[in-house]
Amino acid sequence: MEDSKKDIPTRGYADRSLFVENDEDYLLVAQVYVDDIVFGATTDARAIEFFKEMKKEFEMSMVGELAFFLGLQVKQKKEGIFISQEKYARNIVKKFGLDSKKHASTPMSSSTKLNLDSSGVEVSPTLYRSIIGSLLYLTVSRPDIAFSVGVCARYQVASKESHLTIVKHIIRYVNGTPNYGSWYSKYSNACLASYLDADWAGSVDD
Template identity: 70%
Template structure:
């Protein structure tokens, strides 16, 4: 590559576009801890109690026409910040996607759900993805769907992931 492009070695790669990279002999750990902590602080939820899950499993979000309207600018800012965090925070990807559906006309119930995700992040900001050097070359894929889980339009939400050996492929 050095023949084709002008390059210089300035040290070990450890931070890029909000991703923190920790290189070890047995693998690489990628996280967004610094970005996550800044996000929690920016929205004033750093002193709030953590939650153990990003979203309630018993309560579904809907258009909720009877609920109070909120400032869409704040809501969209929160959603945008969370979407960036899903690059590495796969544990919040589904919850953020559900909340993002309501970005054009957010209600108070939607804001409460987004704040819960941020409180969850406050307790899990050190989570990340570990890529082990010692892995096999077996490719496995997994998928799931909630089968008409949206109470407004009865659409399904699906998702999936692939592993190469023990390593998640993004």
Template identity: 50%
Template sequence: MFIKKVDSDVILVQIYVDDIIFGSSNAKLCEDFVKAMQEEFEMSMMGELSFFLGLQVKQSKEGIFVCQSKYCNDILKKFEMEACKAATTPMSTNCYLDGDEAGPEVDQTKYRGLIGSLLYLTASIPDIMFVVCLCAQFQSCPKESHLKATKRILKYLKGTTSMGLWLQTRQEKYKWNMPPTWI
């Protein structure tokens, strides 16, 4: 992530491998950035940002909505939970997780994959952060009780796949010019 401030304006540039997204509070900064990049590199315009690294982005005059509903549904399918009943909270109020030394062990690779997938979802669903990090503590020797807790998170996700972050524009001064992305 690169940030450049020019007076009271700012341009943000996010680079990931061969993908670049950028936005600015000033259209001129975007135009200058595009010109500089085209002089240096061969690039193609892909249009307005709508999908980036598993994040779905919907832009309007009122703000930007970021969610991961497709990624969330993919996780539910991958871990065979797409038909589960939705839970209203990511963790039961009477749940206590510890090392569970006597509990039956579960596949460590599958558990770690699930934790990694859930951690990535915290980018747009921050209310699962605490419980995902709690479950992540047991990756070295996961037990059935830990897997049960992660499945509860998946059940919560089942009912919240359309949730995300709404970044509302407050004033005309702060409206962002979101030009096309690059590949």
């Protein structure tokens, strides 16, 4: 006799609030955040069925197609999905008072060599960490600033004016590119490719 039970959803290892149900006929992914659930399936029938199953267990309502979630703006098209944080990016620029400053053309100059700057003038660690934290969340959809923010994040313990100048430069770059994001094409290769150019030999600090 054939077993009619569905495959048991697997829980994410890195993200314990992510659940995946991989069946022969469909793929269902559900992300839980506090009292919100974002889910999608490769078939409309399974998506609707999942909603009905959840509604039996919890008091909930279907908001509709995903368009905005935790600062992420999602545009779903036939060709793929575009994820951006335009509203969040503009809020960052305004929050740190750089909305009227000249835009920067790149996140960081290729000639910039940050170091501990032991003799430099100290700045508010609270301000510096607040900027870094805000920018780190922006990297969710902005891989173009990930390296620059990562380098600046190393100096949160004893941040100096030289470090603050660079993070403000990144924000000025964001100010000129708030609508940038990540495009996931329906027809592109699903495999993730990463590249690294780490010049540790050129490190000024060690």
